[in-house]
Amino acid sequence: MEELTDRQKILLTLITHEHINSAQPVGSKMLVERYNVGLSSATVRNEMAELTELGYLRQPHTSAGRVPTEKGYRFFVGRLVNEREIPLSTRRTITHQFYQMRNDVEQWVKLAGSILADQSKAASLITAPHPTLARLKHVEFIATRGRQVLMVLVLMGGEIRQSIQTLSEYVGQDRLSQIANQIIDNYQGFDLDKINHHKGVDNNLENDLIDWVITELQRADSLVSGELFLDGITNVMAEPEFNDSEEARKTLKVLGERSMLQDVIARSIQNGDEGSVQVLIGGDGAWEELKHCSIVLSKYGAPGVAFGTVGVLGPVRMPYGQTISAVRFMSGILSDLVSETLYDDQYKSS
Amino acid sequence: MEELTDRQKILLTLITHEHINSAQPVGSKMLVERYNVGLSSATVRNEMAELTELGYLRQPHTSAGRVPTEKGYRFFVGRLVNEREIPLSTRRTITHQFYQMRNDVEQWVKLAGSILADQSKAASLITAPHPTLARLKHVEFIATRGRQVLMVLVLMGGEIRQSIQTLSEYVGQDRLSQIANQIIDNYQGFDLDKINHHKGVDNNLENDLIDWVITELQRADSLVSGELFLDGITNVMAEPEFNDSEEARKTLKVLGERSMLQDVIARSIQNGDEGSVQVLIGGDGAWEELKHCSIVLSKYGAPGVAFGTVGVLGPVRMPYGQTISAVRFMSGILSDLVSETLYDDQYKSS
DNA sequence: GTTAGCACTCTAAAAGCGAGAGTGCTAATT
DNA sequence: AATTAGCACTCTCGCTTTTAGAGTGCTAAC
Numbered sequence: 001m002e003e004l005t006d007r008q009k010i011l012l013t014l015i016t017h018e019h020i021n022s023a024q025p026v027g028s029k030m031l032v033e034r035y036n037v038g039l040s041s042a043t044v045r046n047e048m049a050e051l052t053e054l055g056y057l058r059q060p061h062t063s064a065g066r067v068p069t070e071k072g073y074r075f076f077v078g079r080l081v082n083e084r085e086i087p088l089s090t091r092r093t094i095t096h097q098f099y100q101m102r103n104d105v106e107q108w109v110k111l112a113g114s115i116l117a118d119q120s121k122a123a124s125l126i127t128a129p130h131p132t133l134a135r136l137k138h139v140e141f142i143a144t145r146g147r148q149v150l151m152v153l154v155l156m157g158g159e160i161r162q163s164i165q166t167l168s169e170y171v172g173q174d175r176l177s178q179i180a181n182q183i184i185d186n187y188q189g190f191d192l193d194k195i196n197h198h199k200g201v202d203n204n205l206e207n208d209l210i211d212w213v214i215t216e217l218q219r220a221d222s223l224v225s226g227e228l229f230l231d232g233i234t235n236v237m238a239e240p241e242f243n244d245s246e247e248a249r250k251t252l253k254v255l256g257e258r259s260m261l262q263d264v265i266a267r268s269i270q271n272g273d274e275g276s277v278q279v280l281i282g283g284d285g286a287w288e289e290l291k292h293c294s295i296v297l298s299k300y301g302a303p304g305v306a307f308g309t310v311g312v313l314g315p316v317r318m319p320y321g322q323t324i325s326a327v328r329f330m331s332g333i334l335s336d337l338v339s340e341t342l343y344d345d346q347y348k349s350s
Numbered sequence: 351m352e353e354l355t356d357r358q359k360i361l362l363t364l365i366t367h368e369h370i371n372s373a374q375p376v377g378s379k380m381l382v383e384r385y386n387v388g389l390s391s392a393t394v395r396n397e398m399a400e401l402t403e404l405g406y407l408r409q410p411h412t413s414a415g416r417v418p419t420e421k422g423y424r425f426f427v428g429r430l431v432n433e434r435e436i437p438l439s440t441r442r443t444i445t446h447q448f449y450q451m452r453n454d455v456e457q458w459v460k461l462a463g464s465i466l467a468d469q470s471k472a473a474s475l476i477t478a479p480h481p482t483l484a485r486l487k488h489v490e491f492i493a494t495r496g497r498q499v500l501m502v503l504v505l506m507g508g509e510i511r512q513s514i515q516t517l518s519e520y521v522g523q524d525r526l527s528q529i530a531n532q533i534i535d536n537y538q539g540f541d542l543d544k545i546n547h548h549k550g551v552d553n554n555l556e557n558d559l560i561d562w563v564i565t566e567l568q569r570a571d572s573l574v575s576g577e578l579f580l581d582g583i584t585n586v587m588a589e590p591e592f593n594d595s596e597e598a599r600k601t602l603k604v605l606g607e608r609s610m611l612q613d614v615i616a617r618s619i620q621n622g623d624e625g626s627v628q629v630l631i632g633g634d635g636a637w638e639e640l641k642h643c644s645i646v647l648s649k650y651g652a653p654g655v656a657f658g659t660v661g662v663l664g665p666v667r668m669p670y671g672q673t674i675s676a677v678r679f680m681s682g683i684l685s686d687l688v689s690e691t692l693y694d695d696q697y698k699s700s
Numbered sequence: 701g702t703t704a705g706c707a708c709t710c711t712a713a714a715a716g717c718g719a720g721a722g723t724g725c726t727a728a729t730t
Numbered sequence: 731a732a733t734t735a736g737c738a739c740t741c742t743c744g745c746t747t748t749t750a751g752a753g754t755g756c757t758a759a760c
Contacts, residue, residue, distance in 0.1 A: 049755080375722090393733055414721085
């Protein structure tokens with residue numbers, strides 16, 4: 001499969017690099033002038049022709065320079081090692097900011113999104129950490145009006161879920177509170193299977209409420225990820241590839257309806273390990289609407305406890321080196337924070 | 351001030367109307383052909399010249415048709431009476447959808463946003479209903495790790511607020527729950543002044559927690575509006591005035607950072623009454639970034655209890671009649687829903 | 701295997717050009 | 731005095747034409 005000579009590899013890398021910076025098709029002459037390849041433009045041309053043959057490059061039109069194809073980009077990204085690290089001072093400043101706002105998960109996520117969007121000059125996508133397995137920490141039933149009751153359910157890890165239901169008969173607040181306390185006493189730290197297993201059928205009402213809790217735990221488990229936060233959308237729109245308003249609108253639509261992004265992220269969560277960075281180039285064939293976009297994603301969190309995703313969406317022509325290290329760095333920070341916060345919960349319940 | 355003749359008023363209205371539909375400068379000849387004005391194009395030209403003099407119209411360049419100025423639009427909107435009503439059948443369908451999802455406020459708001467964006471073919475902005483005066487309904491303190499405690503505060507009306515704090519000493523969950531119950535017993539339905547007034551200094555810890563509740567109530571009161579939801583951003587970007595990608599980006603930026611919209615909405619809340627629809631044309635001089643946008647806003651809610659805002663953002667060249675009635679309609683629905691849901695709370699506490 | 705040279709291609713930007721829509725003014729008409 | 735027909739003038743828009751330049755592929759020489 002890989003029949004590229006070393007020289008071809010170098011040239012392909014150079015061309016891709018140059019194109020990422022200039023946003024223009026790269027010509028042979030240009031290349032030998034700018035970089036000191038020890039070759040003439042004619043030789044480069046020959047190699048280019050072959051790389052085009054092999055599907056790594058393409059020409060927007062005859063007699064224009066070359067542009068990497070998706071395959072070309074993939075090769076480029078695969079070879080990336082010299083990730084341009086974020087300077088230590090910057091890293092320190094950023095880390096510091098996070099530790100300023102101890103323990104407000106939503107704040108963390110928003111901050112991470114804002115920093116990442118800024119660093120990468122693209123759009124950031126981050127999902128809040130979400131427990132691997134929803135486990136009861138606290139529950140409260142609050143009578144609202146008539147037979148209607150609001151349930152506030154706190155999961156291990158701090159995620160709060162609320163839900164409204166109408167009971168079949170009126171129940172006073174006192175009784176509701178009493179049952180809530182009972183449920184907490186009996187089932188704190190339990191996941192839904194465990195609750196199901198230990199459940200003794202005491203009382204009709206109590207049973208209904210426990211079932212309600214179980215349903216909500218189920219719903220939490222069925223969600224693959226926490227809430228999705230976007231930032232820096234305008235950064236992406238500033239890129240020259242989105243000068244065409246039609247393209248811009250399409251991409252904007254993708255960013256607007258979260259559902260497709262959720263899909264992408266879901267797949268990433270299934271495949272990836274914490275810390276590893278995945279790169280999705282041009283929608284990878286699967287997502288037509290993301291043809292002109294690339295996504296750099298990483299899973300973060302505490303193994304076995306909770307995780308989320310952190311990523312960047314930009315044009316296919318994206319400074320992958322920079323972006324990857326930015327994402328990796330952010331993933332690390334968030335993993336640390338989440339681990340520190342959540343391990344206690346984990347141990348407490350075991 | 352108003353020295354417009356009847357004929358000028360009619361012409362100005364016609365020109366504005368035509369421009370809104372065609373998105374093109376309107377010429378004199380065009381106008382007399384399309385609408386049966388009983389006048390010649392020359393006469394119309396004279397009138398146009400005068401309207402331009404008076405600041406209601408302008409020419410994009412010499413020898414082009416006329417386009418309404420902001421002043422022109424304002425006049426047009428002020429005279430609007432023949433609001434194109436939404437057909438009864440549609441109204442029924444929409445109303446029905448809302449009553450399907452009884453009592454989930456967030457769902458309502460999202461649904462309203464989606465419908466409004468769709469109806470108006472522009473972006474919708476809706477804030478969740480927010481109590482006029484935050485009053486305690488329920489509170490819960492949950493020990494998380496070490497001395498750290500999570501407070502879940504439920505306000506009258508159902509808004510849930512959470513906050514994290516580190517206490518000065520470790521306190522067990524039992525004690526926390528006990529104090530929470532005590533606070534609920536003593537202060538349910540009270541606003542922060544009332545709590546302050548009745549507060550007896552029993553105990554150091556208890557006192558701290560009550561103060562925490564008060565702080566959070568204060569924070570809730572200081573917020574002028576509930577969470578802001580946007581929908582249909584792509585609708586706006588599809589309009590021809592945003593074909594220029596620079597303009598598009600500016601507007602997108604405004605929609606992206608919520609802060610400016612919050613400002614606009616805050617002002618609208620202060621000025622407006624429930625049900626009345628306000629129209630903000632071209633940023634009304636105050637907001638440079640909204641130069642090319644208009645916002646149609648209405649306050650909704652239950653008087654004295656809670657309110658939010660519902661609105662539409664689109665280009666200055668916007669079908670105001672349609673939009674205004676769509677917004678008014680939605681405002682009405684939401685007001686009804688909120689009133690039905692919240693009045694009970696109101697009465698219960700008095 | 702490499703490179704200089706060259707003819708050729710294609711685009712993007714500039715320049716040129718006519719059609720058409722619209723204006724403002726003047727003089728005639730009502 | 732208001733209206734309108736007529737007309738010269740202006741400007742944009744869309745079209746083709748031109749030109750400059752960058753880039754290519756090929757061939758022949760190194």
